[in-house]
Amino acid sequence: MSGENWQVFMTFGFFIILLSVCGLYCLLVTRNLIRAIIGLELLFKAVTLLIIVVGYVTGRNALTQAIVITVIVIEVVVAAVAGGIALRVFRHTNGLDARELKKLRG
Amino acid sequence: MPSLLIFIPLFGIVILNLPFGKAMRNAAFWFALAVFIVQIVLAITHQPIFWGNEIEQMDAFFRVNFSVDQLSFVMLLCIGLVSLTSLLVMRDTIFDINERFKFINLLMLASMGMSGIVMVTDIFTMYIFLEITAIASFILIAFEKDVYALEGAFKYMVLSALASVLILAATAILLLGAGSASFTAIADAIHRTDNNLIAVAMGLFVCGLLIKGGMVPFHGWLPDAYGAASPAVSVLLAGIVTKAAGIYTLIRALNSILGFDANIKALLLALGTISILVGAFAAIGQKDFKRMLAYSSISQTGYIVLGFGCATPLAIAGAVFHLFNHSIFKSLLFVNSAAVETRLGSTDMDRAGGLAQKMPITGFTSVIGALSAAGIPPLSGFWSKIIIVVALWQAGHTWYAATAIMASIITLAYLLAMQRKVFFGKLALGLEDIEEARLGIRAASVMLAAIIIGFGVLFPSAYAIFIAPIGEMFIK
Numbered sequence: 164m165s166g167e168n169w170q171v172f173m174t175f176g177f178f179i180i181l182l183s184v185c186g187l188y189c190l191l192v193t194r195n196l197i198r199a200i201i202g203l204e205l206l207f208k209a210v211t212l213l214i215i216v217v218g219y220v221t222g223r224n225a226l227t228q229a230i231v232i233t234v235i236v237i238e239v240v241v242a243a244v245a246g247g248i249a250l251r252v253f254r255h256t257n258g259l260d261a262r263e264l265k266k267l268r269g
Numbered sequence: 270m271p272s273l274l275i276f277i278p279l280f281g282i283v284i285l286n287l288p289f290g291k292a293m294r295n296a297a298f299w300f301a302l303a304v305f306i307v308q309i310v311l312a313i314t315h316q317p318i319f320w321g322n323e324i325e326q327m328d329a330f331f332r333v334n335f336s337v338d339q340l341s342f343v344m345l346l347c348i349g350l351v352s353l354t355s356l357l358v359m360r361d362t363i364f365d366i367n368e369r370f371k372f373i374n375l376l377m378l379a380s381m382g383m384s385g386i387v388m389v390t391d392i393f394t395m396y397i398f399l400e401i402t403a404i405a406s407f408i409l410i411a412f413e414k415d416v417y418a419l420e421g422a423f424k425y426m427v428l429s430a431l432a433s434v435l436i437l438a439a440t441a442i443l444l445l446g447a448g449s450a451s452f453t454a455i456a457d458a459i460h461r462t463d464n465n466l467i468a469v470a471m472g473l474f475v476c477g478l479l480i481k482g483g484m485v486p487f488h489g490w491l492p493d494a495y496g497a498a499s500p501a502v503s504v505l506l507a508g509i510v511t512k513a514a515g516i517y518t519l520i521r522a523l524n525s526i527l528g529f530d531a532n533i534k535a536l537l538l539a540l541g542t543i544s545i546l547v548g549a550f551a552a553i554g555q556k557d558f559k560r561m562l563a564y565s566s567i568s569q570t571g572y573i574v575l576g577f578g579c580a581t582p583l584a585i586a587g588a589v590f591h592l593f594n595h596s597i598f599k600s601l602l603f604v605n606s607a608a609v610e611t612r613l614g615s616t617d618m619d620r621a622g623g624l625a626q627k628m629p630i631t632g633f634t635s636v637i638g639a640l641s642a643a644g645i646p647p648l649s650g651f652w653s654k655i656i657i658v659v660a661l662w663q664a665g666h667t668w669y670a671a672t673a674i675m676a677s678i679i680t681l682a683y684l685l686a687m688q689r690k691v692f693f694g695k696l697a698l699g700l701e702d703i704e705e706a707r708l709g710i711r712a713a714s715v716m717l718a719a720i721i722i723g724f725g726v727l728f729p730s731a732y733a734i735f736i737a738p739i740g741e742m743f744i745k
Contacts, residue, residue: 196423199427203427207433210437213438217444217445221445223448226444230440230444233397237397240404241404248422248423
């Protein structure tokens with residue numbers, strides 16, 4: 164990896180880490196199911212960005228493009244299923260509070 | 270033609286969902302049954318005409334590259350057996366034809382995803398199949414649509430998505446080092462360079478897989494998901510999903526990419542022992558049949574990881590054999606819990622009692638399953654545990670071996686307590702006119718019990734054919 168590429172990688176790396184910290188924070192503090200899904204989406208966005216940067220610095224754009232498109236598709240499916248589960252929870256409990264979901268304990 | 274194991278179920282699902290009316294819905298069960306039975310037969314016979322030849326145009330068109338070795342054969346056999354069991358249990362627990370049809374589609378999707386996981390040769394395709402399996406499993410857990418099932422599904426969803434993010438991040442960093450996603454290219458790159466980034470990537474990867482496999486300290490989702498799911502789904506999840514998605518991928522990644530170095534070995538030994546102990550002690554206090562089996566599952570997975578952590582050929586052969594045994598005996602115990610649930614309406618152990626008088630087949634097979642789980646000779650669970658303990662002893666890990674033996678006694682204690690509460694003792698009030706479980710559940714439990722006894726009694730030949738080649742695969 165040359166010096167310039169390394170600099171690009173580190174610049175993007177900063178934002179990737181920022182995004183993933185936001186996502187993790189969102190996932191940890193929230194009690195709302197929809198916000199938890201948004202937190203997960205933020206994490207997926209961070210990792211998508213990481214894959215794009217890796218493609219840029221290694222010069223293998225074709226491979227990483229294919230990977231990124233697949234990841235986006237999978238992410239949408241996960242979000243749709245999670246949204247469906249949240250909708251069901253809403254219909255059962257009339258709310259989206261994760262504290263309602265404490266019937267089972269790990 | 271290994272890729273047919275993926276494409277036939279996949280196109281089968283597409284064709285079954287074309288709007289041809291009710292005939293397709295009735296055909297779905299028999300199609301799934303045929304697919305699973307063919308998979309079992311092919312995995313047992315190692316039929317060279319099927320496994321050796323490739324359909325080159327199709328593989329080139331879909332750009333897939335599958336390869337199969339001894340370990341994949343064992344996993345494919347487990348996947349076929351457990352999916353078949355789940356299908357039989359489904360037949361006796363879900364009666365509405367539309368619900369059945371949805372269930373069969375999802376079951377085939379999950380089973381196809383797992384068959385993909387065990388045959389892939391590059392890390393990104395592995396991730397895709399992991400996601401297919403995981404998404405099919407979320408929907409299956411939420412299938413009951415009551416609040417418990419939704420809670421279990423949501424917890425599993427969040428943690429599994431987190432694991433996916435970790436695995437993807439690791440994949441990206443490995444791409445940075447290797448420039449290609451195939452196992453061999455990454456392994457070469459790791460041996461060429463000694464980069465800190467690679468260590469970070471492997472750390473993320475192993476963490477992600479441990480979440481998927483439900484190992485302590487990432488086990489929080491597992492009892493909720495197993496306990497809240499409908500009976501047929503519990504069988505599938507406990508029997509094979511977490512093993513294929515977490516444990517198999519871990520061993521494949523370690524063997525094909527990273528190699529076993531001393532740090533990883535120490536980590537796996539420690540995590541395995543902690544999982545064994547936490548799972549066993551937590552199982553003692555459970556009042557619900559399925560939750561107890563879920564904790565027991567964590568504990569048994571600990572034995573598998575302990576075997577991998579020892580990393581001698583004998584230990585790895587023992588660990589893979591225990592993986593096989595675990596998927597058989599844990600499926601059997603979950604089938605028994607399904608029988609109790611269909612007849613009693615709950616799996617609360619305090620409400621049950623003396624069921625063996627009324628349900629002799631369920632009672633007898635559950636004794637076989639419990640004794641195999643606890644490692645009582647001559648059942649097959651004994652042989653795999655003794656191999657792991659002997660291998661640990663030979664490698665000088667005497668304390669780990671001693672812990673494994675002690676935990677085995679705890680396993681026996683809680684499983685016998687369960688037997689006493691649920692199946693033996695005095696018949697509980699209000700259960701006088703209870704009947705034996707329906708045909709599908711009976712057939713599944715007899716089949717699995719026969720496999721346990723058969724593998725136990727015919728152990729020497731089974732070991733030579735199935736298990737010993739796996740250990741040799743890992744000598745380099």
